[in-house]
Amino acid sequence: MLCGENGSVDIGDFLDEEIKGPATFQCLQQNGGINNCKFKEPAMDDLILSLLGDASIELSCRSGECLHHTKVPGYERPRKKINTPLIAGVIAGCSLFLVAVILIVWYLSRRSYRYGAIRLDDSDDDNTQLMTDHKPASLYFQNVAYDLNGKQILANIQGMAHPGEVMAIMGASVKALNMLKDGKPTRNAAGDITIAASFQSRDVPNARIEPNRKWFGNTRVISQDSLNAFRTAMAEKTSDPYSVLLKTNKLPMSLIRDETKDAKGQKKHHAKMTIETSSFADTFGPKAQRKRVKIGAGNLADLADDVDKSMDTYEERREQAKLLSGNSGEAEDEAHVGMSIEPIFNKGQSKRIWNELYRVLDSSDVVIHVLDARDPLGTRCLSVEKYLREEAPHKHLIFVLNKTDLVPTTVAARWVKYFSKQRPTLAMHS
Structure with a gap:
């Protein structure tokens, strides 16, 4: 409807x-x-x-x-026409191509194995035609020896040569053979030497020095600009705790170091070395070995003035320290009270323990300093750091901040940031 x-x-x-x-x-x-x-x-x-x-x-x-x-009822989907012969032809062609490639590779490998890496050219000359009916054969040899002037050069040599290969038995070098041959001079019938042996000729060879301007120039010189560049680079690398010197160069490092910053440390070091090398008994007294004492004063009055100046300087530094600490108005308590020291305070202060510590430091390349996260500055040994910095600068010191789980995370992060400016620092749980 x-x-x-x-x-x-x-x-x-x-x-x-x-x-x-x-x-x-x-x-x-x-x-x-x-x-x-x-x-x-x-x-x-x-x-x-x-x-x-x-x-x-x-x-x-x-x-x-x-x-x-x-x-729709009665609808039939149209069937796609498949070109079966074309598909079969493509598959057959690809198969034949793969078989041909495999046969060519197999033939070339068999041919290279048969002839070897070095072989004669297959030219069409007369000699090649004569060898057309020749059957190739391999050569095997053993117990080959070679003597020269009564000295054995080679002995018990064995091997095999394939068809088309050229084999050479390598023995002593050419110089060694010539030395054995030229060991004696050549003489005539009268016994006179006609050809001298090696290193026995009396003729002086003609020799001269090659002219070059470098013979008259300066050697191992450097400009001030280069020295300043080296000083700046060394100062940056030294202040960086995460940079490590792997190999030292053959340079006078005393020229590169900035002496103005380390003047006080150098002075202390020289004084320490002087005391170690020149004792009081070797400097003063009847067994003195030094002719003249190194004193900055010319007479006794100048020496007394130097002592007074040193005392005044000491007093000024004490007053300055009091002002900075806020205790300038307090009177000094000069009375000393004698008290007995508890034995617990002497633990860990013996020379034997310190000797063992420095023995470990001297035998180590990397020293790990463990700090307590609850009191890092109280568990830090400044004397060890000073010893490594002045006496053993080639050793590496690492801080390990232990027991970080006992303090807040922000506190541990700030301590790691503080110590990382001086040495490589790692945070660690207890």
Whole structure:
């Protein structure tokens, strides 16, 4: 039944007799998911045009409401045509190509193994034609020896040469053979030497020095700009705790060091070395070995003035220290109270323990200093750091901040940042 505005029309007979095709069904999807579909068939289009005035049947439906053309009763999907001979020919051609490549590689490998890495050229000359019917053979030899002037050069040599190969038995060097041959001079019938042996000629060879301007120039000189550049680079690397010197250069490092910063340390070091090398008994008294004592004063009055100046300087430094500490108004307690020291305070202060400590430091290349995160500055040994910095600068010191789980994370992070400016620092749980 075809329904319209004025009623319905039975088109059953029309569908059986007039509808013969071909029919098309097209859909165009728009925004909102609505499909505008059109069904077209010549006889049906004429009927719709005559009854309704439309060119074809139009449908507006959403996804799933319209019927797909494969669901129409009696519809058969068209079969794709497969070119079977072409596919079979391509497969057969690829197989033949792979077989040919395998055969060529096998032939070349067999040929190179048969002839070896070094072989004669296969030219078409007469000698090659004579060797056409020749059957190749391998040569095996053993117990080969070689003597020269009664001295054995080679002994118990064995090996094998394949067809087309050239083998050479390498023995002593050419210089060694010439030395054995030239060991004696060549004489004539009268016994006079006609050809001198090696290193026995009395003729002085002609020799001269090659002229070069470098013989008259300076050697091992450096400019002040280069020295300043080296000083700056060394200062940056030395201040960086995470840079390590792996190999020292053959340079006078005393020229590169900045003596202005380490003047006090150098002075202490020289004084220490002087005391160690020149004792009091060797400097003063009847067994003195030094002719003149190194004193900065010319007479006794100048020496007394130097002592007074040193005392004044000491007092000024004490007053300055009091001002900085905030205890300048307090009076000094000059009374000393004698107290007994508990034995517990003497533990760990014996010379034997310190000797063992410095023995470990001297035999180590990397020293790990363990600090307690609850009191890092109290567990830090400054004397060991000073010893490593002044006496053993080639040794490496590492800080390990232990028991960081007992303090807040921010506190541990700040301590690691503080110590990382001086030495490589690692945080560790207890």
